[in-house]
Amino acid sequence: MIAARATISGTSAGPASGTATPTGAGKDRHVPMRRCVMCRTSQPQADLLRFVRGESEYRFDARRRLGGRGTWVCRPCAASTVASGNDKRLRSAFRGQALNMRELLDDALAAGPRRPSATTARRDGGMDVR
Numbered sequence: 001m002i003a004a005r006a007t008i009s010g011t012s013a014g015p016a017s018g019t020a021t022p023t024g025a026g027k028d029r030h031v032p033m034r035r036c037v038m039c040r041t042s043q044p045q046a047d048l049l050r051f052v053r054g055e056s057e058y059r060f061d062a063r064r065r066l067g068g069r070g071t072w073v074c075r076p077c078a079a080s081t082v083a084s085g086n087d088k089r090l091r092s093a094f095r096g097q098a099l100n101m102r103e104l105l106d107d108a109l110a111a112g113p114r115r116p117s118a119t120t121a122r123r124d125g126g127m128d129v130r
């Protein structure tokens, strides 16, 4: 007995409508985001305070221009740290090198530009790498 094996192929392929994948992210406005070392949320760079580690201690980088690796703290975290005086999280974030961190935060909150005013749209080509 020969088992006739009927292979039926050719059932009409379903309408697999190709999901149109939009090529990449077409963001028209690129907002640089940074992560706060204390609350670990990513926020627009302009809303964060940048600190750069110097030879022995950190410095507040008001203009975000200093070289080196920046450490970012958001304003609410900075404010709460200054207000409460509890800098445990800060110390752990800065790995014990935050000896003057509260003063730095205080200065930063006072001096930090709230937001770059839109009227003075000046471009200084100082793009720093992190």
Ligand SMILES: [Zn+2]
Residues within 6 Å of the ligand: 036, 037, 038, 039, 040, 041, 073, 074, 075, 076, 077, 078
């Ligand atoms: Zn934060």
